[in-house]
Amino acid sequence: MSEAVGSTSDPGKTGHVLSMRGIGKSFLGVRVLSGVDLEVAAGEVHAVVGENGAGKSTLMKIICGVHAPDEGTIELDGRPVAFGHPLQAQRSGIMIIHQEFNLLPERTVAENVFLGREPVRRGLVDRAAMEKATARLLDELGESTFGPRDTVKRLPVAQQQIVEIVKALSVNARLLVMDEPSAALAEHEVELLYRLIGRLRDRGVAVVYISHRLREVFDVADRVTVLKDGARVTTLPIGEVTPDELIRLMVGRDLGTYYPPRSAGAGExxxxxxxxxxxxxxxxxxxxxxxxxxxxxxxxxxxxxxxxxxxxxxxxxxxxxxxxxxxxxxxxxxxxxxxxxxxxxxxxxxxxxxxxxxxxxxxxxxxxxxxxxxxxxxxxxxxxxxxxxxxxxxxxxxxxxxxxxxxxxxxxxxxxxxxxxxxxxxxxxxxxxxxxxxxxxxxxxxxxxxxxxxxxxxxxxxxxxxxxxxxxxxxxxxxxxxxxxxxxxxxxxxx
The missing domain is CATH 3.40.50.300 (P-loop containing nucleotide triphosphate hydrolases)
Structure with missing residues (x-):
């Protein structure tokens, strides 16, 4: 794997894009989040980790307007916000890239990027403008292996992920939530993901990065927040924690070595x-x-x-x-x-x-x-x-x-x-x-x-x-x- 893309940016100097304080949420009387704080700065990659059931998905859905918190406050660029629908979050510059992409495979790259927001000229969709804007965004990301007119279903998974990122940038996303972004990628394609994240950081985009792959967390993140049983355990600069320590914080115990001992020998x-x-x-x-x-x-x-x-x-x-x-x-x-x-x-x-x-x-x-x-x-x-x-x-x-x-x-x-x-x-x-x-x-x-x-x-x-x-x-x-x-x-x- 290539060297980490993490930066040494100081969130305190760049200003927080997102500030969540005291977030609580229950479903049918079951407490799933309790007093969670999360702050993400412009140009920061902030990893959120924890075991399944730790509350990561619920917290992300609150960020993106799917759920409203029962308790706590959310600020975007220092201003209080309360989203009642994901579209409100998108209009405020918050986008999420799910593990399973939200693309229409039969349509072109440009059509997917501007789906539901197609530019219109004289009562008709302005395809030239749509394709030109998509080409500009692809160029900004350094992507030249496919273009606005390519059909999405013909693109490999890594390039489909680029389409999702371009779609986010097309609405001037200030905060991008990436949910297990490497889950469907081969090892060499993860390198491309790292480069894209580096370019997002350079643009000042705040990235919330969720992954079970701890090496990726250490490769890309500036800071990491650990959730366990719906509560925040800690937030640390990535340079101040080791993989073993992070696992212990996540699961509440030592896992010993990562892998069990190998067999003494093969049989028939x-x-x-x-x-x-x-x-x-x-x-x-x-x-x-x-x-x-x-x-x-x-x-x-x-x-x-x-x-x-x-x-x-x-x-x-x-x-x-x-x-x-x-x-x-x-x-x-x-x-x-x-x-x-x-x-x-x-x-x-x-x-x-x-x-x-x-x-x-x-x-x-x-x-x-x-x-x-x-x-x-x-x-x-x-x-x-x-x-x-x-x-x-x-x-x-x-x-x-x-x-x-x-x-x-x-x-x-x-x-x-x-x-x-x-x-x-x-x-x-x-x-x-x-x-x-x-x-x-x-x-x-x-x-x-x-x-x-x-x-x-x-x-x-x-x-x-x-x-x-x-x-x-x-x-x-x-x-x-x-x-x-x-x-x-x-x-x-x-x-």
Missing amino acids: VRLSLRAAGNHKLRDIDLELRAGEIVGIAGLQGSGRSELAKAIFGAEPFTTGEMTPSRPRSVREGVALGIGLVTEDRKAEGLALRQSVRDNVLLVARAVGAGNRGGVGDLLERVRLSPGRGEHEVRYLSGGNQQKVVLVKWMTMAPRVLLFDEPTRGVDVGAKAAIHDLMRELANDGTAIMMISSELPELIGMSDRIVVLRDGRIAGTLPAGASEEAVMGLAAGEVA
């Missing part, structure tokens, strides 16, 4: 690929062994997710050999004892309006097998109360939702378990629990393959790392390999 081969390929993969040679966690690295488009789907039978291999057998469908993959924890749990891993129990039994019921009687024990094993079995999954935190996905596959006692971004969008406490569970499964004899865009996670969890580039294996690295070695193979910068 559970899955073998020889010259396997399909329309996106070529000549894949790979072995997955009992008791081992094999990390899969690579840039976006390298074939990481496609490899998992091919092994699982969702996008089958069409050439080469797979032992014990090459599945032609998901059902055949499951029958072979293969499970897949997909990168998008909400879209592909869960039925959000169904109960925890129904979700846990989705696969077992579909194939008519599995350990249906031991659901309660499995929920306890992942530290989910069996009493939550009848709760709808949509009301769980991201970390607990991911645990439900894991239990869904644990009911099948898979021989091979594939993880695609296993801790995306979950807090540090839930990450540690998921990492521990993955290692427990490996120690119990499961062969595990893990795809991750977070290099520290990949290096910390893997017994060896296989790097993909352009649908092929670029090389294999041992446990504890450096980030530079991984990225060198992924980008083709080493032989």
Whole structure:
């Protein structure tokens, strides 16, 4: 990762764009925020961190006018404000970029930037003016790889994020809230995000940055506010706290080391690929062994997710050999004892309006097998109360939702378990629990393959790392390999 983009700006000298004092909020009698203070200066990147349920989302919704506080005051540029609707916050210069972008994929970049605010000339939308203004904003951000007339659906995720930022700048945003802005980005695209944040800082935009990825917090933030159980624990300059100290402030305890000890050694081969390929993969040679966690690295488009789907039978291999057998469908993959924890749990891993129990039994019921009687024990094993079995999954935190996905596959006692971004969008406490569970499964004899865009996670969890580039294996690295070695193979910068 490149050097941090944090500045040494002094919020006291630049003036506060946002001042929130004593903010309180309750829902149905449940206290979710209590006496929270938050101040953000012009040209400052202010990180807000905390476990899921700490109150971050509610605080951001109050900033953006979705909710009104029950208690406390909000000032914008020193003037009291009270928003009754998100549009009022937007007109005051407050914009939010959600983890899931709010764009119309079939429309052009310019049409998305000026959606609902289209310039009009002689009763018609002035497309020339709209495109000219969009081009100017793209130029200010140093973006030249796409233009105002490009259709959004044809842009990669990182460029769609730029469109969201341009949309915010088009309304002269003074305060930009970024909610998990790197969640859908590959490692190399995070560098682009950092550069964009640096340019926002240079323009004097105040940025509130929410992320579960602590390294990003230390890379981009000037100050950090920690929330726990709806209250502010502290606010500190980023240079006055270490990652371990920040974790302790967030979770109220030491997590020890970030990652569990590696296995003592690999067992028998559970899955073998020889010259396997399909329309996106070529000549894949790979072995997955009992008791081992094999990390899969690579840039976006390298074939990481496609490899998992091919092994699982969702996008089958069409050439080469797979032992014990090459599945032609998901059902055949499951029958072979293969499970897949997909990168998008909400879209592909869960039925959000169904109960925890129904979700846990989705696969077992579909194939008519599995350990249906031991659901309660499995929920306890992942530290989910069996009493939550009848709760709808949509009301769980991201970390607990991911645990439900894991239990869904644990009911099948898979021989091979594939993880695609296993801790995306979950807090540090839930990450540690998921990492521990993955290692427990490996120690119990499961062969595990893990795809991750977070290099520290990949290096910390893997017994060896296989790097993909352009649908092929670029090389294999041992446990504890450096980030530079991984990225060198992924980008083709080493032989």
